[in-house]
Amino acid sequence: MNTDIVIAGGGMVGASLALALAQLGFDITLVEAAPFRTGGSPSFDDRTTALSNGSRRIMEGLGVWSLVQHEATPIRKIHVSDRGRFGFARIDAAELGLESLGFVIANRALGAGLWQRLEATGVRVLAPARVVDYDVTAEGCQVRLEGEAAGSEPVHCRLLVAADGAQSAVRKSAGVESSTWDYEQTALTANLTTQVFHNHVAYERFTPTGPIALLPFVEGRVGLVWTLAPTDAAETLALPDAEFLERLQQAFGMRLGRFLTVGKRQSYPLSLTRAEEQVTDRVVILGNAAQGLHPIAGQGFNLGLRDAACLAEVLADGRVASGAGIDPGAAALLDQYRAWRQEDRRRIVAFTDGLVRVFRQPFAPIRLLRDVALLAFDLSPQAKQAMSQLSLGAAGRIPRLARGAPL
Numbered sequence: 001m002n003t004d005i006v007i008a009g010g011g012m013v014g015a016s017l018a019l020a021l022a023q024l025g026f027d028i029t030l031v032e033a034a035p036f037r038t039g040g041s042p043s044f045d046d047r048t049t050a051l052s053n054g055s056r057r058i059m060e061g062l063g064v065w066s067l068v069q070h071e072a073t074p075i076r077k078i079h080v081s082d083r084g085r086f087g088f089a090r091i092d093a094a095e096l097g098l099e100s101l102g103f104v105i106a107n108r109a110l111g112a113g114l115w116q117r118l119e120a121t122g123v124r125v126l127a128p129a130r131v132v133d134y135d136v137t138a139e140g141c142q143v144r145l146e147g148e149a150a151g152s153e154p155v156h157c158r159l160l161v162a163a164d165g166a167q168s169a170v171r172k173s174a175g176v177e178s179s180t181w182d183y184e185q186t187a188l189t190a191n192l193t194t195q196v197f198h199n200h201v202a203y204e205r206f207t208p209t210g211p212i213a214l215l216p217f218v219e220g221r222v223g224l225v226w227t228l229a230p231t232d233a234a235e236t237l238a239l240p241d242a243e244f245l246e247r248l249q250q251a252f253g254m255r256l257g258r259f260l261t262v263g264k265r266q267s268y269p270l271s272l273t274r275a276e277e278q279v280t281d282r283v284v285i286l287g288n289a290a291q292g293l294h295p296i297a298g299q300g301f302n303l304g305l306r307d308a309a310c311l312a313e314v315l316a317d318g319r320v321a322s323g324a325g326i327d328p329g330a331a332a333l334l335d336q337y338r339a340w341r342q343e344d345r346r347r348i349v350a351f352t353d354g355l356v357r358v359f360r361q362p363f364a365p366i367r368l369l370r371d372v373a374l375l376a377f378d379l380s381p382q383a384k385q386a387m388s389q390l391s392l393g394a395a396g397r398i399p400r401l402a403r404g405a406p407l
């Protein structure tokens with residue numbers, strides 16, 4: 001089979017990219033290891049994701065937002081605190097002249113919207129099928145697949161995109177090295193009901209055992225991301241509901257009154273994975289395949305979605321310049337993509353990793369400094385404006401889709 005672009009991985013980032021590229025008239029083949037729309041996708045599980053305003057605009061541009069908006073809860077304020085200490089900071093959307101600081105949505109709901117849109121736009125989806133490896137040929141790439149929907153022949157394309165997650169098979173086949181830093185922390189996630197309505201406030205509470213994020217969610221619920229040492233996480237995960245809620249109450253405090261009920265719990269070991277290259281011959285590596293981040297600042301998907309929006313924009317502009325004969329895997333285009341993404345990626349990785357390291361420090365002078373820094377932040381409108389800029393990207397040119405403009 002011949003196609004213009006193969007996207008390996010139809011998770012949050014790969015499915016979004018497929019929708020963006022389909023707008024440009026490319027023939028796209030999306031290969032996803034999990035079966036199509038069965039609820040078995042590891043990317044579209046019960047986690048909640050905080051979407052920045054830029055990501056919400058990208059979803060609008062992809063025609064997904066109108067399908068999922070009713071499942072998304074706006075964040076109007078963020079409250080950051082250091083449990084048992086004096087440091088705290090608040091960010092208020094209204095003070096920054098914004099309607100909201102972002103939106104919280106269940107991955108499952110976002111996934112359903114993305115897949116519904118993929119069906120409507122007629123993107124070719126091979127699922128369940130896995131990309132195993134590929135060879136670069138004179139004309140492009142020859143991609144080998146396996147699995148029920150794989151077919152018996154390799155797929156020929158001009159550009160191969162690795163959106164197949166942190167363990168990316170494409171990245172390995174490309175011979176691109178990656179580094180992994182194990183944070184020796186595990187995130188527990190669940191949805192909870194609380195005695196006091198969240199009132200659209202997202203809480204990030206740093207505790208001696210790790211940060212607790214409580215995100216405003218649909219039907220008055222809150223989405224929990226609780227970071228713990230792996231052994232504590234395993235023990236906490238196995239607790240009966242009442243004991244789980246009591247332990248969380250002790251750790252978080254009473255800002256939302258009593259925690260009343262807890263839904264399904266899941267756990268995720270946390271690490272920082274970084275691919276050494278984002279581009280090689282006819283291949284782009286993006287999303288978690290390029291960088292897997294700690295969820296402390298809710299940046300991983302937002303960054304991966306900007307990867308997708310930027311790649312689509314480079315190819316859109318390439319199409320205008322070269323017409324229908326464009327080679328989407330041409331080195332000059334991929335170089336533009338690489339140059340554009342470097343700074344945003346570097347800064348978001350450094351910001352997220354720095355936050356993890358500073359807030360896990362037991363060393364008293366550093367704890368004092370971070371409390372002072374939180375208070376200084378709380379008093380500085382400029383710092384808050386700069387922070388809200390993260391919602392669009394940490395540095396450099398912002399992709400058109402994230403600004404609400406068409407591709």
Ligand SMILES: Cc1cc2nc3c(=O)[nH]c(=O)nc-3n(C[C@H](O)[C@H](O)[C@H](O)COP(=O)(O)OP(=O)(O)OC[C@H]3O[C@@H](n4cnc5c(N)ncnc54)[C@H](O)[C@@H]3O)c2cc1C
Binds near residue numbers: 169302
């Ligand atoms: C607890 C937690 C909370 C988070 N909260 C936030 C948040 O609030 N905001 C935020 O921006 N980010 C958040 N993130 C990060 C975010 O979830 C990830 O960045 C995002 O899921 C990355 O999407 P992806 O599509 O790149 O990769 P993945 O989600 O890993 O998807 C990869 C896809 O590729 C498929 N696949 C794998 N191998 C192959 C193969 N060989 N061939 C074909 N398909 C393959 C998989 O089945 C999967 O569907 C959070 C992460 C965690 C763990």
